[in-house]
Structure formats: structure tokens, C-alpha cells
Amino acid sequence: MKPLKVIVMVDDYNYSHTYRTMRNQRLIAGLLLSLAFLLTVVNASCQIDESLSFEASYTSDFVNSPYSTLNTGNAYMGVIDLATTLNTEAANLWKGGEFYFHMENTHGATPSADLVGDLQVFSNIDNGDYTYLYQLWYKQTWGDFSIIVGNHDLNSEFVASEYAAEYINSSFGIMPSVSMNVLVSIFPKPCLGSVLQYNVSNRSVFKAAIYEGDPLCLDDEPYNTSFSLNMDDGFLSIGEYAYSLTLSEHLTGTYHVGAYYHSKACNDISNSELQHEGNYGYYFIADQMLTKSSSGNKSLAGFLKIGVAPEDRNEYPFFWSLGFNYYAPFTKRSNDIFGLALASLSINENLxxxxxPYQYNYEQVIECFYKTPVTKNITIQPEVQYIINPGAIASNNNTAIGLVRTYINF
Structure with a gap:
């Protein structure tokens, strides 16, 4: 039997769409990796102006899913990040200014959709084959006050936990009670926004932001360079207050409370003929050091994340996650981390x-990892995730996933 080929007609020319896309993405990924290596050589051998800084990294996941419902087998995916920062003060232009440019290439499988069928997406680099502008913004600082304007990732400033960021499942990044109920400017498709920050004191910070109402997707804007505003999509506003405290001499912690509002009208969950003027929700995040050795290396930290949204207009009205990170678990491995966490997403009972659409009222994930640096530039993170009620659908079995993440910083 001959293999099936997908043919796309564009301006009277035939293209093998799947093959062409894979070939182009592999070529671009190779070029970006070559550029990352070149930047490394330049940084190591040349004197670069202090006003410019470069960052290049490659993150990849190898996934084994032997018992999943949709398909079984292995999958691979990766993301290349290239970023440049220009400090205007170091460049002798003006004080307090910073330009930031960040592009990405994602490639490989989409295993949440093709293998597991989970709602929360078990890998935070799962995206498919795209090359695009990720962020492009300018930041101006005046003392305790700053403003950011441009294409910006909301999750880099809001709804973020320091300790939960060690985990790979997407739900430990931005809460799905936010990102799955309203359209949000996050990976892989940030959009135009503006962020205001005021450092109230050494311990407290207030942030507020406004973003486009619909970031669209990379299929609609393949390179994310449109920079156009559509007022018909409304806007997303968000505010967060963070307070840091110390329980004892070494046990520091940070606590966040926040709220968001999307101005576009949305349908009522139980009555499709009823519309609400907008959508909103609240969240709370706690990062706390629990124990710390006198040497400062061995420590235990925990995090708690809670998100709530009104049930009358949201499919996912409640989310919580809880986790513990053990730093330097072995005396001679001071940079290693062991982590164990649980995340739970609730489904609206009306659905x-x-x-x-759903047969279970929740989906949960348990993630356990061990993260260890191999060299100065390479870190690996083997882990296991166990997903309970993937997709909250009766036909999907509970699934155990083996995953190895590799971080390469050039």
C-alpha cells in the first residue's frame, strides 16, 4: 500500500504540505542551533559591548507513553530560545531603559493531543513545528516604578511560582483555571501588552497589566509579527500583589494574591442564550522555604497554588496544586533537586x-522528578508523571508517562 500524501493547492502549485513543513522546520532549527553555537564562541573569544547580552538555550523532552489510551510509544520535542537584551544606560543612551528581543523555534511531536489526551498538557514545551517572534518589548525604570510595553509573556510576571517552575507539567506554570477559561498572552503566542510595577517596599510589590483580548494562534499569525489591535476581542487586565516574609532566620517565603478580568462577553455555562458582560477569576500562590541546613545547601521548600473562577461562565472553576522540592538531597550533589507535586483541575458540574462533554469532574496529575547538572551547560531531568482521568473522559485510561528533559545553555 502506498503511503498517504497530503496535497495542498496554492496558486495552482502542488505541495506536499507535511513533508515541506517538516523539512523547513528542521532547516530553521539547524540554523538557529548554529547561531546559538556562534553566539557562544563570540561570547567566549571576543569582548562584547557591556550594553548587549545574549542568551541561547535548547530544551528537549523525550517521552515514553506505553499505556496511554490514544496511542502508545515514544515522542520527542524541543524548543530553541534566542534572546538579546540592550541596556540603554550601559550603551550611554539614557538611564533605566531596556530593550528585549526573543525568538523561538519549537519542533517535534504534540504528545498531549496525540498520545494522552490530557487537558493540562503534561509538557510545557508541547507546541509543534513553528518558528516565530516570542517577545519584543521595552522596559523603562524610574526608581521603584517601571513600565513594560510590547509583545510580552504574562506568565513571566504574573501567576508564577518560583518553586513550581521546576516542574514540567504545564499546570505548574500558569494555572489552567486562568489560561483555559480566558485567552491569555502566554507561550507559545504572547501578544501586545503593558505592565506597570511599583516596589512598595523591600518586601512588597504591586503589578498591574493590560493585554490584547485575543492573542490568536500561530496558525493565524505564523511569525507573531502582526502587532495589530482588534478592539472587538476586548482586553485582559490583571493585577497581583506579592509580599515576602521570613519565618525565622533562614526560612524565607513569598505570597501572591491576584485577580484578572476579560472584557469580552461570554456565554453562560448552563444557559447558552444568556451572556455575561465579561469573565474574571482570582488566585493565590505561596512559596515557602520549610527547612534549611546551617551550610545553606540542603533545604526543603514547598508551594501552594489555588485558582477560582465563577461557575456560571467557566468550564474549569477551580484549580489547586501542592508540591515539595528537596534541594541538595545528597551531600556531594549540592545543585541537585528532587521534586514531588500534585495538581488538580476541577470540571464544571454542568458539563x-x-x-x-466530560464524564469525570476532575483531572489530576502527580509529577515526580530528579534534576541534576551533568556539566556547566547541560542539565537533565528524568521524571514520571501519573495522570488521573486524562481529559476527564471515561474512555481514557489513567496514564503513566516517563520523560527525560535536557536543558542546554550555550
Whole structure:
């Protein structure tokens, strides 16, 4: 039997769309990796102006899913990040200015959709084959006050936990009670926004931001360079207050409370003829050091994340996650981390039933990892995730996933 080929007609020319896309993405990925290596050589051998800094990294996941419902087998995916920062003060232009340019290439499989069918997406680099502008913004600082304007990732400033950021499942990044209920400027498609920050004191910070109402997707804007505003999509506003405290001499912690509002009208969950003027929700995040040795290396830290949204207009009205990170678990491995966490996403009860979109009222994930540096520039993170009620659908089995993440910083 001959293999099936997908043919796309564009301006009277035939293209093998799948093959062409894979070939182009592999070529671009190779070029970007070559550029990352070149930047490394330049940084190591040349004197670069202090006003410019370069960052290059490659992150990859190898996934083994032997018992998943949709398909079984292995998958690979990766993301290349290239970023440049220009400090205007170091460049003798003006004080307090910073330009930031960040591009990405993602490639490989999309295993959440093709293998597991989970809602929360078990890998935070799962995206498919794209090359695009990720962030492009300018930041100006005046003392305790700053403003950012441009294409910006909301999750880099809001709804973020220091300790939860060690985990790979997407739900430990931005809460799905936010990102799955309203359109948000996050990976892989940030959009135009503006962020205001005021450092109230040494311990407290207030942030507020406004973003486009619909970032669209990379299929609609393949390179994310449109920079156009559509007021019909409304806007997303968000505010967060963070307070840092010390329980004892070494046990520091940071606590965040936040709220968001999307101005576009949305349908009522139980009555499709009823519309609400907008959508909103609240969240709380706690990062706390629990124990710390006198040497300062061995420590135990925990995090708690809670998100709530009104049930009358949201499919996912409640989310919580809890985790513990053990730093330097072995005396001679001071940079290693062991982590164990649980995340739980609740489904709106009006959508749960034998004849409804969902048959379970929650999806949960347990993630356990061990992260260790191999060299100065390479870190590996083997882990296991166990997903309970993937997709909250009765036909999907609980799934165990083996995953090895590799971080390469050039």
C-alpha cells in the first residue's frame, strides 16, 4: 500500500504540505542551533559591548507513553530560545531603559493531543513545528516604578511560582483555571501588552497589566509579527500583589494574591442564550522555604497554588496544586533537586455526565522528578508523571508517562 500524501493547492502549485513543513522546520532549527553555537564562541573569544547580552538555550523532552489510551510509544520535542537584551544606560543612551528581543523555534511531536489526551498538557514545551517572534518589548525604570510595553509573556510576571517552575507539567506554570477559561498572552503566542510595577517596599510589590483580548494562534499569525489591535476581542487586565516574609532566620517565603478580568462577553455555562458582560477569576500562590541546613545547601521548600473562577461562565472553576522540592538531597550533589507535586483541575458540574462533554469532574496529575547538572551547560531531568482521568473522559485510561528533559545553555 502506498503511503498517504497530503496535497495542498496554492496558486495552482502542488505541495506536499507535511513533508515541506517538516523539512523547513528542521532547516530553521539547524540554523538557529548554529547561531546559538556562534553566539557562544563570540561570547567566549571576543569582548562584547557591556550594553548587549545574549542568551541561547535548547530544551528537549523525550517521552515514553506505553499505556496511554490514544496511542502508545515514544515522542520527542524541543524548543530553541534566542534572546538579546540592550541596556540603554550601559550603551550611554539614557538611564533605566531596556530593550528585549526573543525568538523561538519549537519542533517535534504534540504528545498531549496525540498520545494522552490530557487537558493540562503534561509538557510545557508541547507546541509543534513553528518558528516565530516570542517577545519584543521595552522596559523603562524610574526608581521603584517601571513600565513594560510590547509583545510580552504574562506568565513571566504574573501567576508564577518560583518553586513550581521546576516542574514540567504545564499546570505548574500558569494555572489552567486562568489560561483555559480566558485567552491569555502566554507561550507559545504572547501578544501586545503593558505592565506597570511599583516596589512598595523591600518586601512588597504591586503589578498591574493590560493585554490584547485575543492573542490568536500561530496558525493565524505564523511569525507573531502582526502587532495589530482588534478592539472587538476586548482586553485582559490583571493585577497581583506579592509580599515576602521570613519565618525565622533562614526560612524565607513569598505570597501572591491576584485577580484578572476579560472584557469580552461570554456565554453562560448552563444557559447558552444568556451572556455575561465579561469573565474574571482570582488566585493565590505561596512559596515557602520549610527547612534549611546551617551550610545553606540542603533545604526543603514547598508551594501552594489555588485558582477560582465563577461557575456560571467557566468550564474549569477551580484549580489547586501542592508540591515539595528537596534541594541538595545528597551531600556531594549540592545543585541537585528532587521534586514531588500534585495538581488538580476541577470540571464544571454542568458539563459532567454520561451524555455530556466530560464524564469525570476532575483531572489530576502527580509529577515526580530528579534534576541534576551533568556539566556547566547541560542539565537533565528524568521524571514520571501519573495522570488521573486524562481529559476527564471515561474512555481514557489513567496514564503513566516517563520523560527525560535536557536543558542546554550555550
Amino acid at each position: 459532567v455526565g454520561s451524555d455530556k
